Amino acid sequence: MANALDRLGLAAGDRVATLAWNGYRHFELYFGVTGSGRVVHTINPRLAPDQVAWIANDAEDQVLCFDMTFLPIVKAVWSKCSTVKHWVALCDADKLPADTGIPGLVSYEAWIGREPVGYAWPQLDERCAAALCYTSGTTGNPKGALYSHRSTLLHTFAVSMPDALSLSASDTILPVVPMFHVNAWGLPYAAAMTGAKLVFPGGALDGKSVYELIEGENVTMAAGVPTVWLGLLNHMAEVGGKFASMRRTVIGGSACPPAMIRTFKEKYDVTVLHAWGMTEMSPVGTVGTLKLQQSRLPLDDRLAIMGKQGRAVYGVDMKIVDGEGRELPWDGKSAGDLLVKGPWIISQYFKAAGGDPLVDGWFPTGDVATIDADGFMQITDRSKDVIKSGGEWISSIDVENIAMAHPGVAMAACIGITHPKWDERPVLVVVRRAGTNVTAAELRAFYEGKIAKWQVPDDVVFVDAIPLGATGKMQKVKLREQFKGYVLPGA
Ligand code: AMP
Numbered sequence: 001m002a003n004a005l006d007r008l009g010l011a012a013g014d015r016v017a018t019l020a021w022n023g024y025r026h027f028e029l030y031f032g033v034t035g036s037g038r039v040v041h042t043i044n045p046r047l048a049p050d051q052v053a054w055i056a057n058d059a060e061d062q063v064l065c066f067d068m069t070f071l072p073i074v075k076a077v078w079s080k081c082s083t084v085k086h087w088v089a090l091c092d093a094d095k096l097p098a099d100t101g102i103p104g105l106v107s108y109e110a111w112i113g114r115e116p117v118g119y120a121w122p123q124l125d126e127r128c129a130a131a132l133c134y135t136s137g138t139t140g141n142p143k144g145a146l147y148s149h150r151s152t153l154l155h156t157f158a159v160s161m162p163d164a165l166s167l168s169a170s171d172t173i174l175p176v177v178p179m180f181h182v183n184a185w186g187l188p189y190a191a192a193m194t195g196a197k198l199v200f201p202g203g204a205l206d207g208k209s210v211y212e213l214i215e216g217e218n219v220t221m222a223a224g225v226p227t228v229w230l231g232l233l234n235h236m237a238e239v240g241g242k243f244a245s246m247r248r249t250v251i252g253g254s255a256c257p258p259a260m261i262r263t264f265k266e267k268y269d270v271t272v273l274h275a276w277g278m279t280e281m282s283p284v285g286t287v288g289t290l291k292l293q294q295s296r297l298p299l300d301d302r303l304a305i306m307g308k309q310g311r312a313v314y315g316v317d318m319k320i321v322d323g324e325g326r327e328l329p330w331d332g333k334s335a336g337d338l339l340v341k342g343p344w345i346i347s348q349y350f351k352a353a354g355g356d357p358l359v360d361g362w363f364p365t366g367d368v369a370t371i372d373a374d375g376f377m378q379i380t381d382r383s384k385d386v387i388k389s390g391g392e393w394i395s396s397i398d399v400e401n402i403a404m405a406h407p408g409v410a411m412a413a414c415i416g417i418t419h420p421k422w423d424e425r426p427v428l429v430v431v432r433r434a435g436t437n438v439t440a441a442e443l444r445a446f447y448e449g450k451i452a453k454w455q456v457p458d459d460v461v462f463v464d465a466i467p468l469g470a471t472g473k474m475q476k477v478k479l480r481e482q483f484k485g486y487v488l489p490g491a
Pocket residue numbers: 135137182251252253254255256274275276277278279280283309365366367379382388391
């Protein structure tokens with residue numbers, strides 16, 4: 001594949017994009033693209049096609065490789081992706097459909113099949129770019145986090161260590177977390193470094209498929225967001241299943257419910273490693289592995305500690321600060337804005353989008369947290385104006401802007417409401433324009449075709465007024481308090 005990229009005349013640093021599930025071809029791209037000096041750019045296929053095109057253009061992708069599942073997205077965006085010169089379908093030559101309309105489309109296997117097996121890997125500067133991943137977890141357009149070979153290698157060492165994910169050549173690792181979500185939390189790299197066996201689920205992420213894969217491949221360690229694990233646990237309860245070989249699982253991306261940690265331990269003897277991180281952090285920042293004295297505590301006490309987001313892995317520095325930037329004590333009670341720094345944490349976004357994000361050299365996470373005397377961090381709130389549903393971001397600002405374009409809306413605020421399956425779901429709080437009588441159904445229908453279906457608010461609630469601050473800004477914190485305990489339709 002690296003030879004094939006050379007033949008296309010791709011320069012060092014050029015971006016090769018993927019729209020793909022976790023699979024071996026995607027894995028080959030991870031190493032072939034980066035090892036030959038180019039940058040692998042994983043695009044999230046769950047975004048609306050217009051956003052996919054926007055991201056491909058911003059990254060100036062030259063090649064785009066996609067799984068056949070995502071052919072409809074590519075059909076919708078190819079004419080808008082102005083820099084992409086080569087389209088590659090990740091399939092065998094005989095599986096390539098005729099007349100897709102996509103210019104010059106080739107199958108991956110035919111494309112690499114004619115190349116020699118050997119490749120003279122270049123000696124690269126360790127600080128050159130290796131991988132690019134966009135986050136929608138910020139305000140405005142998605143922003144790119146660009147990882148270097150050096151940052152990726154250091155991150156890989158750190159996450160493999162015993163007090164992090166404790167990976168070794170005797171493990172069989174199943175990343176259910178997508179390779180388009182911050183490099184599947186670095187597991188493809190860590191498996192290669194430690195010599196662990198890797199198992200890929202493709203697009204089959206339902207409880208039954210994941211369970212059968214875990215058992216069929218003797219998986220020892222799996223990683224995913226809480227929503228996917230909920231599906232797995234429901235299936236296990238239905239069929240009365242047990243895990244023959246799985247002993248630990250990394251859960252992160254959203255807060256892992258304490259009940260899930262308990263169920264895994266008590267019913268299945270699986271230790272949950274609750275982890276926290278961000279796209280901007282490669283992503284791992286903390287992992288909830290216990291210290292010696294803690295590991296001797298009774299189960300309930302241990303579970304209480306494991307419910308926190310965990311301790312910083314070696315290489316990551318954390319601090320919490322109050323509204324004036326004063327550092328707060330690590331007492332497990334004082335909550336403040338969480339800031340981080342370390343060798344695999346960005347110092348700016350790709351193309352310096354959004355300006356300098358750092359505050360005195362620290363990266364502000366947008367999370368609000370406590371840290372206890374043992375260094376265990378716990379997220380208590382979020383200061384950034386985005387909602388996370390099933391591990392995917394929804395921009396509350398986008399949702400609000402669309403609502404504000406409706407003639408019946410005077411003011412609209414979108415907030416995240418706790419949901420048993422998706423962690424959070426968006427709810428739109430609306431003040432009607434005087435003299436109009438717009439309904440919830442009309443407003444929900446108004447979103448059709450404007451954002452992805454799963455980003456449409458679950459509910460619309462009409463109020464007389466939305467709380468405003470001194471500068472006229474909507475007070476989301478107050479609104480969230482007001483809607484605490486609100487039960488969503490169908491939740
Ligand atoms: P992303 O860049 O998509 O990986 O999202 C990072 C954000 O997800 C963090 O800043 C948190 O707001 C949230 N997040 C990630 N892991 C956890 C966790 N274990 N508990 C609570 N929130 C989390």
